[in-house]
Amino acid sequence: MEAIRGRIASRALTTGDRLPSIRSFAATMGVSPSTVVEAYDRLAAEGMIRARRGSGFYVASAAPPPTLAEIGPKLDRAIDPLWVSRQSLDADAIVAKPGCGWLPADWMPNSAIRRAVRKLARANDGVLSDYGATRGHLTLRRLLARQFAGEGLEASPDQILLTGSGTQSIDLICRLLIRPGDTVVVDDPCYFNFQALLRAHQATMVGVPYTLTGPDMDRFGEVVATYRPRLYITNSALHNPTGATLSPQVAHRLLNVAAAHDVTIVEDEIFADFEPEPSPRLAALDGLSRVIRIGSYSKTLSASIRCGYIAARAGWIEALIDLQVATNFGGVSPAAAEVVFAALSDGSYRKHLEAVRRRLARARRDTAARLENLHISPWLMPRGGFYLWCSLPDGRDAATIARAALTEDLVLAPGDVFSVSQTASSFMRFNVSQMSDLRVFDVLERALAAAKE
Template sequence: MDDRPDTRTGQVMAAIRARVAGRALAPGDRLPSIRSFAATMGVSPSTIVEAYDRLAAEGLIRARRGSGFYVSGAGLMPLALAETEPRRDRAVDPFWVSRQSLDADASVLKPGCGWLPADWMPEPSLRRAMRALARAGDTVLTDYGGTRGSPVLRRLLLGRFAEEGIGAAPDQVLLTASGTQAIDLICRFLLRPGDTVLLDDPCYFNFQALLRAHQVKVVGVPYTRSGPDITAFEAALAGASPRLYITNSALHNPTGASLSPQTAHRLLRAAAAHDLTIVEDDIFADFEPEPSPRLAVLDGLDRVIRIGSFSKTLSASVRCGYIAARSDWIEGLVDLQVATSFGGPSPVATELIARVLTGGGYRKHMDELRRRLNGMRRKIAARFEPLGIRPWLLPRGGFYLWCRLPEGVDSAGLARTALDDNVVLAPGNVFSVSQTASAFMRFNVAQSGDPRVAAVLRRAIGAAGADRGQRQKAAIELQARSGLPGQGIAVGPTE
């Protein structure tokens, strides 16, 4: 809607909001008549009518038939700043990065978030697709989606699977409202409270958050540069009898590592021996320069379920995910999606995505993204090096760097300090099932280019070092006064 402050309607709305906020207009007060306020503001009466109608829709004012407009008594004031900002004192847990990033305003820098900046996305293609969509049939704009989602988009996915070597049938693909909903449906379908699920340690933090909601037990498996530690994986299968394993095979979140052929082979063999189902989240696939091994390809969608979405490459605003699995499982998942969402994802979203994917510019867009990200990974790694922040590995693709912090610096403390300077970071332990990643931080290189990020990190690391020095000094003084041996006094986090 055109209520920006640089439009006449927006100026009228801003004037009314200011009068209410300043208590010049109180609950129950009558607003000026349309004609008198139009003369005061120097605009047409139709502009005032439009402004009043929009403020009424917001709930700030209300109309009385034949009497005019009055200030509403309910929902009167705009939310106070403290109510609209994310809580800064919340626990640094798997919800930390999501809540801080999603609720922050545009002035906040987000090197810890999980999406690309707006100017990195294919905005011209999205706008062209939206204009074409406006001319589409009425049913696309008004009706529910089919239970399996857009046939056009599902055919596109089947074609991409075939290029990889997955011979999936149409009844093996289900579109969902998002990648997160895809995992949620699978968990609802396959898990019961008390079941055990394996996760990589570290792993994407929202896997943990979602599984917490499903009241299951989570067991972490250490993640290496070639995939999960296969010895620990096999031991967890034997000891914990898990129902499910959720992972990223390619450009793993947060580490950026990719599965090796040897690890993939042993992992599938162990899964078959223990009747384990694997959920392979392939959301970063298109960021790879060349495809690495995929469990779904090697397994043929027997005990491996593939999920994905388009939020990382096209738009996080136009949400749509997918599930590829055995046809009998898809049938059950369709019923579950109908029960929880009544139909598939929005036809507007799926039609828009399909138009962008078939518009001829997607491959060029991804080529450009990979080129830019290659440069940014090297640039950010070099910029962080003097700060003592070093990548665990330099990934083949994608936009994450999993970095070790300087000795003695705790990532959660660093994240809290940086938040005071309006910088959202992603501390290591939000990704760690075992809480053993306090010395690590995940950085989104595409969101880390602003020089203020490095400046804030430098100050925060300096403050952490000064605090550690003060604690060490206090510990030494305490030792001197007590006459006790110093080695038993804890002075800070250790690894």
């Protein structure tokens, strides 16, 4: 029975295929024909195969394709990256979400977005109705190129591809550069959707511990020498979930090791605008030779208006354009790109970012103080951004706390969601912008007490 199930699961046998005859399969398996008859009868009773009088047995239905949650290690749903994402995205408005990865709606530049939408209403019919150009909105790409030049990264608009989101950017890069079974290095801990995407591409993930100044370079060197990875995916500026910042020394060592072992680096700079002062950027140091830069506007402008980008060397951009046409037929929505460009060009956007950085600084201080009252300690106090990566008192299990909090409509992000090695069970990531409601701390206190019992 297991042999037949295995053949169906592997697609060696599909719907309508005839099974081996009883005598030939008995000989193959080294059992008596009566044993095969019993196995076939049981499989028929399960509905997996069916008998045709005088003809034999046939596959009744092929096995359903594996779900994404079934690919890779079987995880407790409280620490499964897909499950935590779904909790955050599907939660009702009344549910508090300190485990989510975005700012509250009233923190966003909604007035600028409304002005941009009104301007969009006056756009020509092609913007409102046509597919977009394959590289995306030229004026927005020129704006990005000017911003990159300001930090020392020379990239022409033709080296920039607009995408539907930062997540789609990584998906396209994975389609281009890796195949099932290829090894990809990630930080440990790292953004949990990096793991979900790599699982979807059936990559083998290897984690490297992340320190206060970047990846542990001794371990990184060992990993790339041993596993020969195709990619290393990381955050620049403010690391997710730790909030740490890459140091210049680690940045240079990282690029040297990557060059020696032919590793391509994907640098996600989605949190860069939250920094008070710019930190080292791998793409700028490397000049887009083996570093690919990605980003989007979901954290600073709007998660509803989907627009991301990839900056890479010209040959890769050409291949990525083909992949985007094949999978999405064209680039980012012209309407979305128009709104993003108008909002970014609005003189209020810079002031919006300055105000958000100040507001986040206060929220980090206030939240850290309230968490300390519960004996929850930040691993570090970040230079910017909205995350605090915290250790729990007495090594209490974050997944247990998250489950208890969810019964009181509080969505948390336990540490092992972010850890490939599953070694962060006593850590929790908190989004300080989502913790203004003091009820959050009351629920958290009860969940901590429940986890101690």
